[in-house]
Amino acid sequence: MTALTLSTSSAATLRADAVVVGVAKGPKGPVVAPGAETVDAAYDGKLASIVETLGASGAEGEVTKLPAPAGFKAPVVLAVGLGEAPVKDGDGRFDAEALRRAAGAAARALSGAKKGAFALPVQDAEDAAAIAEGALLGAYTFTAHRSENGTKKGNGNGAPLAEVAVLGAKPRDKAFKAAAERAATLASEVNRARDLINTAPNVLDPKAFAAAVQDAGKEHGLKVEVLDEKALKKGGFGGILGVGQGSDAPPRLVKVAYTHPKADATLALVGKGITYDSGGISLKPAGHNETMKCDMSGAAAVFAAVVAAARLGLKVNVTGWLALAENMPSGSATRPGDVLTMYSGKTVEVLNTDAEGRLVLADALTRASQEKPDAIVDVATLTGAMVAALGNRTFGIMANDDAYRTAIHEIAEEAGEPSWPMPLPTHLRKSMDSPVADLANIGERMGGGLVAGLFLKEFVGEGITWAHLDIAGPAFNESGPFGYTPKGGTGSAVRTLVRLAERTAAGDLG
Numbered sequence: 001m002t003a004l005t006l007s008t009s010s011a012a013t014l015r016a017d018a019v020v021v022g023v024a025k026g027p028k029g030p031v032v033a034p035g036a037e038t039v040d041a042a043y044d045g046k047l048a049s050i051v052e053t054l055g056a057s058g059a060e061g062e063v064t065k066l067p068a069p070a071g072f073k074a075p076v077v078l079a080v081g082l083g084e085a086p087v088k089d090g091d092g093r094f095d096a097e098a099l100r101r102a103a104g105a106a107a108r109a110l111s112g113a114k115k116g117a118f119a120l121p122v123q124d125a126e127d128a129a130a131i132a133e134g135a136l137l138g139a140y141t142f143t144a145h146r147s148e149n150g151t152k153k154g155n156g157n158g159a160p161l162a163e164v165a166v167l168g169a170k171p172r173d174k175a176f177k178a179a180a181e182r183a184a185t186l187a188s189e190v191n192r193a194r195d196l197i198n199t200a201p202n203v204l205d206p207k208a209f210a211a212a213v214q215d216a217g218k219e220h221g222l223k224v225e226v227l228d229e230k231a232l233k234k235g236g237f238g239g240i241l242g243v244g245q246g247s248d249a250p251p252r253l254v255k256v257a258y259t260h261p262k263a264d265a266t267l268a269l270v271g272k273g274i275t276y277d278s279g280g281i282s283l284k285p286a287g288h289n290e291t292m293k294c295d296m297s298g299a300a301a302v303f304a305a306v307v308a309a310a311r312l313g314l315k316v317n318v319t320g321w322l323a324l325a326e327n328m329p330s331g332s333a334t335r336p337g338d339v340l341t342m343y344s345g346k347t348v349e350v351l352n353t354d355a356e357g358r359l360v361l362a363d364a365l366t367r368a369s370q371e372k373p374d375a376i377v378d379v380a381t382l383t384g385a386m387v388a389a390l391g392n393r394t395f396g397i398m399a400n401d402d403a404y405r406t407a408i409h410e411i412a413e414e415a416g417e418p419s420w421p422m423p424l425p426t427h428l429r430k431s432m433d434s435p436v437a438d439l440a441n442i443g444e445r446m447g448g449g450l451v452a453g454l455f456l457k458e459f460v461g462e463g464i465t466w467a468h469l470d471i472a473g474p475a476f477n478e479s480g481p482f483g484y485t486p487k488g489g490t491g492s493a494v495r496t497l498v499r500l501a502e503r504t505a506a507g508d509l510g
């Protein structure tokens with residue numbers, strides 16, 4: 001874990017491996033961003049022209065390393081691109097996401113180093129928090145499966161930057177302290193989700209996932225209840241059991257609850273936790289199954305968000321429901337054509353065993369509804385169709401309430417997570433009509449993400465506000481790292497869920 005400190009020291013005198021400065025894209029080339037004035041002065045005001053000579057333009061994510069000026073304690077200055085400079089007649093402020101991304105790219109470039117001093121633009125506590133959050137997220141590395149030897153070979157997956165010092169941030173100021181603490185908590189919980197997602201599926205099966213929740217529950221004072229396969233059978237959780245029955249690693253339904261004694265509202269979060277999605281008997285072809293350990297990203301996000309709510313002491317109850325199963329083909333697996341009796345009592349004809357997420361979520365949604373929360377939000381890597389629609393960086397939001405969908409879209413934006421509202425066209429529902437059961441688990445192929453959303457809607461309790469986040473695109477980054485987003489598990493939706501919990505606690509959601 002990367003440590004975070006706030007400091008009002010000057011960039012010259014702070015003992016660090018590198019001083020990070022911002023360079024923005026101006027109309028006539030790179031311009032030095034606020035926060036780096038003293039550094040620029042030490043280069044005789046030539047920092048912008050020096051980085052330009054080295055090929056930098058100030059574009060987002062660009063990283064340029066140069067020797068520090070004489071007299072600096074740090075040997076290196078790392079100039080990071082902030083993208084377009086804010087327009088002159090505005091407030092001259094870089095938006096929080098630009099700061100997060102630049103800090104993240106810089107922290108990533110400092111992997112293996114002990115300390116980075118971040119001299120990026122800070123006008124207030126919010127800016128300092130954005131820099132801290134971006135740096136702590138960007139510093140993330142996943143080394144759990146590497147041997148000593150493998151890690152030392154340095155294949156870009158070494159130790160994270162050990163310490164982030166945010167300059168221009170008053171360590172004893174209440175607002176700065178609180179904002180930095182929130183940023184550190186948020187980043188460590190996003191990184192908790194990333195760790196779970198990146199863990200190999202032979203290691204993180206449903207039982208191991210449940211054990212991880214129990215451990216964190218003890219540490220953070222959460223109430224954890226685990227239904228194992230026996231309890232699931234007794235309870236009639238036909239959806240979760242039907243998906244899990246092909247695997248040697250049996251399914252679990254985990255409830256993890258944070259409660260505040262003075263809470264006025266309860267938010268229920270439901271996560272898809274397929275620890276590996278082979279497709280089942282409707283087997284995925286090679287090329288489509290290599291990254292399917294990421295199919296528990298929704299459950300990881302929900303788990304991390306509940307722990308974050310507890311660590312932040314939010315005045316709201318947050319209950320997480322993790323529907324954990326491994327989707328495997330075998331002699332005991334559900335066949336295409338089987339009919340499952342769900343926890344709600346509805347029957348579902350399974351026509352495609354690869355549409356398994358909606359089956360486990362359906363049972364968890366019914367169970368969550370029984371406790372009559374004020375709202376339910378589910379998070380799932382649910383459909384390839386959503387990836388086709390919105391790409392790899394944006395999640396889709398569907399809901400049974402327009403205002404709630406809009407609110408979550410705005411909250412995600414504030415949190416720094418790209419999302420887009422999607423409809424639930426009622427005419428698509430009949431495409432899931434089954435000749436033998438109440439409904440089928442697949443329907444019209446076009447608009448498949450919306451069909452999946454309509455399936456889930458059937459299992460939400462009457463009168464409960466509900467939203468569904470399909471994070472199949474942004475959950476797992478198969479290309480190169482960018483900004484504060486690493487390769488592999490991203491922790492998508494964690495920050496949105498935490499902000500949603502904060503807004504629910506504040507009682508300002510419609």
Ligand code: BES
Binds near residue numbers: 355357382387442
């Ligand atoms: N886990 C997949 C969806 C997915 C695709 C997640 C790509 C991440 C990246 C899901 O279980 C699935 O297989 N969905 C099917 C549904 C179809 C059979 C109706 C899909 O999208 O193809």
Ligand code: MN
Binds near residue numbers: 277279356357
């Ligand atoms: Mn699937």
Ligand code: ZN
Binds near residue numbers: 274277295354357382
């Ligand atoms: Zn899946």
